[in-house]
Amino acid sequence: xxxxxxxxxxxxxxxxxxxxxxxxxxxxxxxxxxxxxxxxxxxxxxxxxxxxxxxxxxxxxxxxxxxxxxxxxxxxxxxxxxxxxxxxxxxxxxxxxxxxxxxxxxxxxxxxxxxxxxxxxxxxxxxxxxxxxxxxxxxxxxxxxxxxxxxxxxxxxxxxxxxxxxxxxxxxx
Amino acid sequence: xxxxxxxxxxxxxxxxxxxxxxxxxxxxxxxxxxxxxxxxxxxxxxxxxxxxxxxxxxxxxxxxxxxxxxxxxxxxxxxxxxxxxxxxxxxxxxxxxxxxxxxxxxxxxxxxxxxxxxxxxxxxxxxxxxxxxxxxxxxxxxxxxxxxxxxxxxxxxxxxxxxxxxxxxxxxxxxxxxxxxxxxxxxxxxxxxxxxxxxxxxxxxxxxxxxxxxxxxxxxxxxxxxxxxxxxxxxxxxxxxxxxxxxxxxxxxxxxxxxxxxxxxxxxxxxxxxxxxxxxxxxxxxxxxxxxxxxxxxxxxxxxxxxxxxxxxxxxxxxxxxxxxxxxxxxxxxxxxxxxxxxxxxxxxxxxxxxxxxxxxxxxxxxxxxxxxxxxxxxxxxxxxxxxxxxxxxxxxxxxxxxxxxxxxxxxxxxxxxxxxxxxxxxxxxxxxxxxxxxx
Numbered sequence: 001x002x003x004x005x006x007x008x009x010x011x012x013x014x015x016x017x018x019x020x021x022x023x024x025x026x027x028x029x030x031x032x033x034x035x036x037x038x039x040x041x042x043x044x045x046x047x048x049x050x051x052x053x054x055x056x057x058x059x060x061x062x063x064x065x066x067x068x069x070x071x072x073x074x075x076x077x078x079x080x081x082x083x084x085x086x087x088x089x090x091x092x093x094x095x096x097x098x099x100x101x102x103x104x105x106x107x108x109x110x111x112x113x114x115x116x117x118x119x120x121x122x123x124x125x126x127x128x129x130x131x132x133x134x135x136x137x138x139x140x141x142x143x144x145x146x147x148x149x150x151x152x153x154x155x156x157x158x159x160x161x162x163x164x165x166x167x168x169x170x171x172x173x
Numbered sequence: 174x175x176x177x178x179x180x181x182x183x184x185x186x187x188x189x190x191x192x193x194x195x196x197x198x199x200x201x202x203x204x205x206x207x208x209x210x211x212x213x214x215x216x217x218x219x220x221x222x223x224x225x226x227x228x229x230x231x232x233x234x235x236x237x238x239x240x241x242x243x244x245x246x247x248x249x250x251x252x253x254x255x256x257x258x259x260x261x262x263x264x265x266x267x268x269x270x271x272x273x274x275x276x277x278x279x280x281x282x283x284x285x286x287x288x289x290x291x292x293x294x295x296x297x298x299x300x301x302x303x304x305x306x307x308x309x310x311x312x313x314x315x316x317x318x319x320x321x322x323x324x325x326x327x328x329x330x331x332x333x334x335x336x337x338x339x340x341x342x343x344x345x346x347x348x349x350x351x352x353x354x355x356x357x358x359x360x361x362x363x364x365x366x367x368x369x370x371x372x373x374x375x376x377x378x379x380x381x382x383x384x385x386x387x388x389x390x391x392x393x394x395x396x397x398x399x400x401x402x403x404x405x406x407x408x409x410x411x412x413x414x415x416x417x418x419x420x421x422x423x424x425x426x427x428x429x430x431x432x433x434x435x436x437x438x439x440x441x442x443x444x445x446x447x448x449x450x451x452x453x454x455x456x457x458x459x460x461x462x463x464x465x466x467x468x469x470x471x472x473x474x475x476x477x478x479x480x481x482x483x484x485x486x487x488x489x490x491x492x493x494x495x496x497x498x499x500x501x502x503x504x505x506x507x508x509x510x511x512x513x514x515x516x517x518x519x520x521x522x523x524x525x526x527x528x529x530x531x532x533x534x535x536x537x538x539x540x541x542x543x544x545x546x547x548x549x550x551x552x553x554x555x556x557x558x559x560x561x562x563x564x565x566x567x568x569x570x571x572x573x574x575x576x577x578x579x580x581x582x583x584x585x586x587x588x589x590x591x592x593x594x595x596x597x598x599x600x601x602x603x604x605x606x607x608x609x610x611x612x613x
Contacts, residue, residue, distance in 0.1 A: 004270045033333040043355035082357035083338035085297045102504050103416040134327045140259040144416035145423045146606045151293050
């Protein structure tokens, strides 16, 4: 099994101590939301914090989340790979996600998607050569009335036109 | 007679999301009133209101509440804000414009059912809405509306926001519970239903955001008044989300039995460019499609069921006569293939097969017999899975094939898409979006 050594519960000790401290500080208030014997409920919030602090969910970060929630790295990995918003591989400094589902497609998203791929020189899910932007299509964002819609670093941008989309990706540094 | 607006009447007013604004409009009055009543009186009002769940299934809300076993504690409330069904975009506006209405509804629901902890499970992509709700909750705690003594009464209540991370299946109630317990969102086998064995194995009510947001009005005005706004066994108004080829897409609050054609042709200003309606999906992408001839129908749950489709989540998707229906189905099928959780073989294997076959037909590579094969695949998925995602994937396929079969066959015989570089993306960019009856 590849990387089996990194799946050890103690793999998180290789992470920089200062950021581990920040992880703990950010996680602490969220843990209070769940019963004391149900800390594992905070898995999604913990992984979200981990991804923001460490860039992506490496095996070490998953082990850190598991350690703090009293569960196994396997459980953390199961969650990290099930939900599409998590990145278990390095990504660009920014993530741009365009909805191409039915409402957005009826409003022109397909053409914008093709044009943005060309402009950024990436395939769906790819990262620009300068590591600036990871670009991918996503499923319905719940903005069908103001379609097409896009998420830019988790912030929703609606009524996208090609010009607007191009301007947004140009301005991301 | 002007239409009664329950949920949207203050949308677009300045600072409507703040506690001060909500209170100045009489907000939390229903909670004060409700806390003075015995919990059973609130359950009775909700039963009398004929409120049916707005998340998709349309189950009677008051009846659902009575399924909680009498003697097991703690009990939980989880509010389903995992709005992910294509075509549906209403709950986010409730949270953006009226988060305190939702909080008041949660508090009343919890008082009515002896619940002291509630979770709002909100889809991960709604980062802004999660922040708005967190801010409103902070205000409510500060004002003593939440916490150890709700409005000074000997009743403790905590409400927490739990953000998901991108999985449509987590809108399914038992998958939502799994996710809230920190696991991947695999739906549970039912029964037992969540009302009996839910979050952490305890009795749990799961209601949609819109459902809960109606509770304060029901307590304030009485269940009978709510029932009177609707028809038959469906009370109240509901939020219809209209998208696609209409001049004014958006969220419209209308009586639950409003006419679908009127909604599209009058309220939404008709079809872009004066074109004709070709097809309408009335209740989110999983509900069976209607042809233009079939849309003069009431949007009420049972009426749409009688018309062979579903009121579902209220997501109305309109397609004009330039739309390639094979392509539309291809995109919808891709969604269900992407979002299948993978637990059940018919869904895990069948949804990508269906998608691949629709895609093949759309691009002119279909073979004679493929349309029947497609319908057969759908029949082998629907009803064969733990949760309803299999049905949700199968129903569009079955209905598109049934209603637009000639279009599928034409793709096969002509070995190309007859629509060529069709209308996808030709929608007029200046369309107005309407939120709660106002231009957004």
